[in-house]
Amino acid sequence: MAHKSYPGTMTSTPADDWLRLDRQICFSLNAASRAFNGVYRVVLKDLGLTYPQYLVMLVLWEDGDQPVKKLGERLRLDSGTLSPLLKRLEAAGLVHRERSARDERSVEVRLTGDGAALRERAAEVPRRIAAATGCDLDEISALRDRLDRLTGALDAAIAAETATR
Amino acid sequence: MAHKSYPGTMTSTPADDWLRLDRQICFSLNAASRAFNGVYRVVLKDLGLTYPQYLVMLVLWEDGDQPVKKLGERLRLDSGTLSPLLKRLEAAGLVHRERSARDERSVEVRLTGDGAALRERAAEVPRRIAAATGCDLDEISALRDRLDRLTGALDAAIAAETATR
């Protein structure tokens, strides 16, 4: 097959180039995402949190109590993901959920004492993650920017795609 | 930006810097990964494949029939993920699984006629994905390299972590 190493005798078609490059980028992003997840899994084990649960706690620590809707916007997650996740956080005693009095459709997510206190123990997490990446702050920052641009482009592409069909 | 806006009255501690930066990188990678997944979901819908199933088919198209073990090494997936996935691909008539005669522990995964034929219809996928990223080939290539380095560092960190405890 005309892959792996292109012998000089055979010119690689553009289609082949696309296929190879694409495979690499999708493999790479997938692998990086899962590797990141693995590091978080190890580091967060002591806290009894999963990676997505940690993201939710980060938002609550940073921005304070808020309705499920806002959490979902911040994390780009819908209620189908957040509802059971929050139920587990509540079972762990880290958050409390209560219907809003003003708008009974909305559910307010509040940190419990334990949930707020966990922030102290989570303080070392970022440093350990950053150390695991082996990157300095500038590298991390640059990568973050690139990923955000990529996400923006991909979201726009999805919007265009779904709009036209 | 110096991270959102720290009111001038409060000096940000180093711990805060780490926390904010980390939050950004973990948010960004998570979001990018899910956005990528979303684009693949749309593009692969016509083929009746999920993104992980597509990755498996890519490997089979590229490297030919092979045992589950090899597929797992290539994709960094274990049998707990691959077994049910391959069962679904078999149910869809794209692959066939058979115990190896030489080594009865091993299961050989083979493309069916339909599975091999699907490659033609998948030919346009990479171009559509690349278009959605809005990146040129050099950008994609650079990002891929960076992600691969990151994955390597993270894997090494996990290995070190699990070895010392």
Place this chain on the structure above:
DNA sequence: GGCCATTTAGTTGTGCACAACTTAATTGTG
């Protein structure tokens, strides 16, 4: 040759992501 460690798939259970749907509350419009 017999036995034990290793290897390969598969199974089970937990948790996340997402689509499609339901329920209930609110909002907008005639």
Place this chain on the structure above:
DNA sequence: CACAATTAAGTTGTGCACAACTAAATGGCC
């Protein structure tokens, strides 16, 4: 006011990732 459209959570079902385990085959070693 009445009623349709919208909004917020939740539920259900499918599929993936991974840990922990089981089952069966293989290989090494005495």
